[in-house]
Amino acid sequence: MNMSQGQLATASTNEQVNIQPSNRFEQFFLHLELIAALVSGLFILIGWLFSKWDNHTYSITFYLLAFIIGGFAKTKEGIEETIKNKDLNVEMLMVFAAIGSAIIGYWAEGAMLIFIFAVSGALETYTNNKSQKEISTLLSIQPETAVRIVNGQETTIPVFELKVGDQILIKPGERIPSDGVIIQGSTTIDESTISGESLPITKGEAEEIFAGTINLNGAITAQVTKPSNETVFQKIIELVQTAQSEKSPSQLFIERFEGAYVKIVLLVVLIMMFLPHFLLDWSWNVTFYRAMILLVVASPCALVASIMPATLSAISNGARRGILFKGGVHLESLSHVKAIAFDKTGTLTKGKPEVTDMIVQPNLNKSELLRTIASIENRSNHPLAIAIVNYWKSNYQDNLIHPDKIEDIPGKGIKAWFHNKEWLIGNKEFVGQQEAEQFENGVSLSLESCGKTVVYVKGSEGIVAAIGLQDIVRPETKKSLMVLQNEGIHTVMITGDSKNTAKNIAAQANINEYIAECMPETKVETIKKIKEHYGIVAMVGDGVNDAPALATAHVGIAMGEGSDVAMETADVVLMKNDLSRIAEAIRLSKKMNRIIKQNIIFSLSVIMLLIASNFLQFLNLPLGVIGHEGSTILVILNSLRCLRSID
Known part of the structure; x- marks a missing residue:
């Protein structure tokens, strides 16, 4: 049922009149x-x-x-x-x-x-x-109703009746009733209740939204991804209540x-x-x-x-900043930490590959060639393909073109045809090992030695380009690690990646030590060794494979955008994936x-x-x-x- 602005104002006024005496009564008993x-x-x-x-x-x-x-x-x-x-x-x-x-x-x-x-x-x-107060504030802003869209009809229902897959309408100025993904529209969202970040974030289609945050200026339609009792907002409430x-x-x-x-x-x-x-x-x-x-x-x-x-008081202060402690014991222990181990992917890095290098034969037009490559990769949902398409979109405005035919070869690459010309995009084995090595020698290419993934592009005249991709270090990583090192804390990166990749990322992040090619069980053993050497140790991670190591460390710290398992296992949760919050948490503990x-x-x-x-x-x-x-x-x-x- 839709209400006019006048009706809505009247309803709001009536609601305030009804609630105010109750609040005064509660305030009296509080004092x-x-x-x-x-x-x-x-x-x-x-x-x-x-x-x-x-x-x-x-x-x-x-x-x-x-x-x-x-x-x-x-x-x-x-x-x-x-x-x-x-x-x-x-x-x-x-x-x-x-x-x-x-x-x-x-x-x-x-x-x-x-x-x-x-x-x-x-x-x-x-x-x-x-x-x-933080709990009371969260509970008071928790939305009670949502506008569900079924066959184009809008119906206001209690939030607890929402199911995964439901489509909901969120108007400007309203609080988002459930975790979901935007399927129509774009807007600016105030996520301070979730992340502690005061600046609003612009979001569009296919981007995540969270219950309890405020839709500031655009009407959006979203698809519910979690039941009301499993939202990030609800988890924050439960975590702070447990901690207190x-x-x-x-x-x-x-x-x-x-x-x-x-x-x-x-x-x-x-x-x-x-x-x-x-x-x-x-x-x-x-x-x-x-x-x-x-x-x-x-x-x-x-x-x-x-x-x-x-x-x-300290737990409440942390919650206000998007740092959730699961108990006073973890808050107390954090100030005694002598070493912190970090997972790489999604923790020190963004967790998604990005194009860092594009080597093209000198006689070819780079933009035209990249347009062709992006047009082909646009038909694939592989992370490397998505990274290449995003690189095109961020650098050029021209529309992509449609290949005549495409064939995806899993684990190797993609084959496409433009005007009866065949294109191959993939790894060395797919485009031809010998030709790839000859191309590398010709352009003095050494991307793999830097720990980067290389995608080769082969046209009718042979290999014409090589694209280097890498999971990029977060902008705040280097500064955050430097702050921790100034506090006398030894930093270690533990990753399952190759030694070349680990070495390259460690250099970019300015981390004290790195340990490469670690399986989940190896991470646990590594944490035990670090504990023997340094004493009190914290572990920072975001994935399911980090959970055993998080549990083994004296203090487990999970990134808020990580897996549910990591958040459940950890002792501290950073609701915003910001490593600088770790130094804040340690200072708060001290x-x-x-x-x-x-x-x-x-x-x-x-x-x-x-x-x-x-x-x-x-x-x-x-x-x-x-x-x-x-x-x-x-x-x-x-x-x-x-x-x-x-x-």
Whole structure:
């Protein structure tokens, strides 16, 4: 059913009116923890004012309200986690400390402890919500309907009803509902949600489009190539969700450490409630007061918050740039990589052959001869033939001509006739080994020694041309590898190609080392040897044959345009086939690890300083609360730096 622009505008307005209150309601609950903390702070202020007016009943009432409102969320979380894990946690330490402060008459300090703990909890929740923003954004822009064309009729249907082979209409300004191939029309597409690339890309017939991207300026018809649950867009969502739920080794260690540490703190606090009274002649009031301060300052809140917020922030930052980590463990490991092995085809190179040389007999017209060759090759779907035709189209505007007759000989070449003249285009054996070698000697041809594939052209007067083709190194490859080498990373190319080809590509890419003639199983053995020599090793690949090597490396990195198997096996996926993203990922990993180290050192230093000050009786409860909870807030704020640009 088609709608006029006026109807569409009305529908859009109605949709906004219906959605807005729901969003406000959701926003309120998103910030409920922070609102509760602020209300708690307000009640503390009112309680403090009443205490100044010597109205202790009202003062304690408002402090008690501050306890309940500010501490509800964290107390509930602490009790649930304790029951679930059958182990005490930081939240319970804070509850005990606040109750202990109230017992000895320090209502204001106990309420302040709850308030600052609630603020730090709200800040941590904000960090987690911020890290989920990329997922929320992706989910919110995921198209729900598509316009399917059947026998010329347009029907709007839910996206999940689309099947492979369906034809869909995508109008200007609409989000593309499914992965597909353009079969009619051309347009400019914003693919930033998929690749992280901000510049729009112009696409025409036979080119791929992806779900969730925006069709900017042209109406196109496309054929669906994947079900809605298998699109690249859906895989991004699944990968980021998996990454955010998986914990790094550091985080797992801190969580194991937390349970034992809490028990030790409680035991030490219990001892301190009695021992100083007998050993140091402290009064019972002072002894209990110092024990409560110890309970506050020895709690590892800042230490526990040192890792997860930073990890989640870094994962979100990477997702925004088109770098998808499948877990914190891989993000953490990436900064320790000492060597990176690269597949050649489709990774260092474009993955498609291109014409690099065309040697023609001196007395012939090159453009006319190339037109004849391209006209013949235009009838073949062989990659080399397509490369030759593309070379013609990029250099000349004349129309191709139609051969009288064509015969394709698989594995050898193609035979064609123009005006009763026979043409042969193919390898040496097909056109004649001896004639090909004579032609090479005559023009001093040495393309094969450079690792290039040579196609010979034979006319009625013999061999008239030789065309050199090669899989071209990506424009960004050399610069990307240089950046990695400047970081002290050894680069290795692993390829199944011949030594000549590998040597030539390695020279163009400026790679440190190359290993040629590798089968998939040889790649695995090669990765193992590199690991023995360099330690932590990453592998970058895009094909099915790279999957075993990707799994063998400490960190497997897949190119986003590669095979599904490679993407499934890898630990990191580059949604845009841009090698410069690897250096970005490593810098992001180093930044995250650096921030985590800062957090851990800072939090431990604060805890030790506060404990020592308490034993020396320099520290009172309010300063203990501010020092302890303040350090937690600073640690979380420091972790948020991982959301910013990569240094």
